[in-house]
Amino acid sequence: MTFDRIGIICKQSGDVRIGATLARLIRFLESRDREILFDTSTIEHLDQTPATPLDRQTLAERADLVIVVGGDGTLLNAVRSLVDAGVPVVGVNLGRLGFLADVSPESMEEHLDRILSGQHYVDTRSLLHASVVRGEQTISDSLALNDVVIHKWDIARMIEYEVSIDGRLLDTQRSDGLIVFTPTGSTAYALSAGGPLVKPGIDILGLVPICPHSLNNRPIVVDGQAVVDVHLRDGHYTQAQITCDGQVNFSLLPGDHIRIRVHAHRARLIHPPDYDYFAILRNKFGWGTHT
Amino acid sequence: MTFDRIGIICKQSGDVRIGATLARLIRFLESRDREILFDTSTIEHLDQTPATPLDRQTLAERADLVIVVGGDGTLLNAVRSLVDAGVPVVGVNLGRLGFLADVSPESMEEHLDRILSGQHYVDTRSLLHASVVRGEQTISDSLALNDVVIHKWDIARMIEYEVSIDGRLLDTQRSDGLIVFTPTGSTAYALSAGGPLVKPGIDILGLVPICPHSLNNRPIVVDGQAVVDVHLRDGHYTQAQITCDGQVNFSLLPGDHIRIRVHAHRARLIHPPDYDYFAILRNKFGWGTHT
Amino acid sequence: MTFDRIGIICKQSGDVRIGATLARLIRFLESRDREILFDTSTIEHLDQTPATPLDRQTLAERADLVIVVGGDGTLLNAVRSLVDAGVPVVGVNLGRLGFLADVSPESMEEHLDRILSGQHYVDTRSLLHASVVRGEQTISDSLALNDVVIHKWDIARMIEYEVSIDGRLLDTQRSDGLIVFTPTGSTAYALSAGGPLVKPGIDILGLVPICPHSLNNRPIVVDGQAVVDVHLRDGHYTQAQITCDGQVNFSLLPGDHIRIRVHAHRARLIHPPDYDYFAILRNKFGWGTHT
């Protein structure tokens, strides 16, 4: 991998730290003679508009590496749109360590220098692909790096659904929702709902219900080849939704069938060579600091 | 307590079992020379409309005892509307044992005979009172027998709030919501969210977050005199709601302040004299039946 | 309450901080013209032995206040031995805030000055009393401020037992053990086993199983008048023990019956007037400090 053409994607936000970090990043990349490709998301943070800001798809096809400036949320969005083009991604945060955006502004130049010179850790992450089938038709397709959540949309009632794995019934459940998660998503919403941590790179997907009605439900981890089918029971709720990474929603109807499996392409996250996943867990969860 | 005038409240539903149970109930009460007061909810289940169906308030004032025909949900609704009048309540279910509606149709006459003759167990249950304060004004007051839930209304973001007890800060949390529950509610939504069981009659209220962002949150039980204040942080979410017993909703705005405390009046549930709370738990949770 | 005669109890340990704190404490109490009563536990930390170190029982009877120097463990031990004499207790820690020993050495003189002058918060805590009955005979009686734990003693097998409350069967369980806890103990072992936090002063006791075999077990909170009976099943395990506050053990045999209830006397913990239980929780659990 040589990283000659570098794409930049920024968080969409009024946060003034973004412009400052972006300006430093541009100076740094110019000093290293890299060609910079600007995503349209960068424009609001730039004093002068560069020659041609690119749409996401064109950026994905032309860049050798994409640098995302923002938090984990910005990176989730970027990865979903870049994964099929196969371009690797590095995340620069805005001062607060992310699970994914682990390059901090203060050491950005140092870390990027090592990455551009070929010293880096390549971290392969699986995504989920979710299809909504209504009647005979697939009416929605979406990707998720963290999780696909099928959930009630108002408080009135739980949703009721049947889960099958590879065509075999797992269980029929009533709950506030079901989270299907990747190893990457095991530190996100699934963790709040009681799911286990899963080291990235393991070929699995996990399922954890949200506030299940039955006391004997537990999170379950299945293999990465598994086909997960969720059937929403007819007539048992008013409103349900499917949400990917907490960012993309689609309304569901009773009787809808959702098929979830690991996506065919994997994302590549680029980290500095001393990347330590467990150190990030300790930092984010405060392990070892309290009694 | 002599139960001369008996009010009847029914589940609002097309369920045909209700009419049959109601007809048997009317025959039974007539055979025991009781005066029957019909709530408007009974009309749809009756072949001929009785002289004057009463509105809920009038029923509450005139009846010596109210029999609720339906499930726990119907009883929750009835209790909230009857508690301030002080009229005791007995719950007849539709074939499936409830935590609250514990008289089954097959033994209805036998159980009611004992109850009418003065052999009964009086079960005192606390309710919660919740006020929503916006700016300087109280804009909503509501009661709950199970729980008051302050929760996000869409998936996009967690809600962020500060909880104080008796004017002292407990914690600042981010979560999908906060459940404040009575002992009665400890077998309901709070249990799905990880709360403890609490034997009814204990003068406490409990708090349990829904899918909290921090890993070190835990349910907490405080005394029944406690004043719980929840302040929704400004600008940290899009939509929140307060919901009582899963039945009554009210939309919240950032900056709203919700005050929750045990209600001044307690409800009286009337059970057959051999009422056994633990037996109901074992039955409902399947304790002792699986390996 | 006037505190003229002050007893001192120290942690039994080679920790050199104890001697230093003890010396400061003695100087302080002498400067305030208090009579000091030395427990035998203080001797190892004193350069010169005071006139007459007292046994615990005599100390309890003569002192108006007992100051405990050590951690929560030392205070648990002291309270169990002092509760029946009714003497109040204050806990001075060794630099690390305790749930119970909340006066820190650096501010010891300041806090004790306020306490001796009558500015203090009196915190009433319930204890548990546990009796072991074998055949017809009570063969052991013990007290606990935190918890009574009935647990297996080796790894080979779970213990199996029946729990009744006020003579009514709650459940039959298989687990590594059962923790019966006070509100004070809700921040101790019970919390590690999944129990709820309970604000001290509430008249309840709680039960939580340790690693229960059934998935549908949950912690339960019952009223402070409850009589909890635990019957160890005959022939279902090799070795079991009862342990109070993690400090006092007694071996159990199959068929033993353990009766646990709230002890008749309550302990009085004395705190500085600005005592804030929730602030201690936030400090100890790191609430609000991590993402």
Place this chain on the structure above:
Amino acid sequence: MTFDRIGIICKQSGDVRIGATLARLIRFLESRDREILFDTSTIEHLDQTPATPLDRQTLAERADLVIVVGGDGTLLNAVRSLVDAGVPVVGVNLGRLGFLADVSPESMEEHLDRILSGQHYVDTRSLLHASVVRGEQTISDSLALNDVVIHKWDIARMIEYEVSIDGRLLDTQRSDGLIVFTPTGSTAYALSAGGPLVKPGIDILGLVPICPHSLNNRPIVVDGQAVVDVHLRDGHYTQAQITCDGQVNFSLLPGDHIRIRVHAHRARLIHPPDYDYFAILRNKFGWGTHT
């Protein structure tokens, strides 16, 4: 696979059902012209001693298939002793469905007929290998099909240990113990301690602490190539043990180092062709049967 020589291993127990099942099994295998190899464990259940009962090692080397009569515990023991010889195993239970011993006596002949005729499902299960290193020396090696548990041996204190994965620190913990589990073990002790279910066949191992002192610990799943190192802190506890499958114990000392990894050989469990892992979960956990 042709199954000509069939070894038989029985539960060591006075249970009379074993002899009856064993007699039927022998008649069946004789009727199918199979050579039967008797493990020494079968002798106590046989009326007349067969020519030469074999020790476990010889049985493992000579048999084409081993039938285990007993429960999951008997099968765990058998698999550990047979795995390195590569002989497949089928489990006949004594009337109560096991997670592993899934052939029931009432349909034994029918199921075995299908298995002997080549209609079967081969279920590959990983084991753990645990070494205890004291100073420079490995003083113990053991296998586990379910779990390796490092745990305190008396109630007095928690154990304190450092966990590393592939040479990188994961965390330092205080708890009652640490369970390292296989997918097979995910339905055993790990589940009681809060671990997730993991479908067998996935190449992972899991870690879950028992009653951890910190509130922010969570179960973690790592890849099957992981080398897990647990260092017991010096001087922080009195007694600790390592236990494999709840059956084999070894005493530990402060400073001991335990290395755990997936064992080089995998076990092969033979099931009837309609084997359904999820159906076993539903049956054992009572999914779908309670409200």
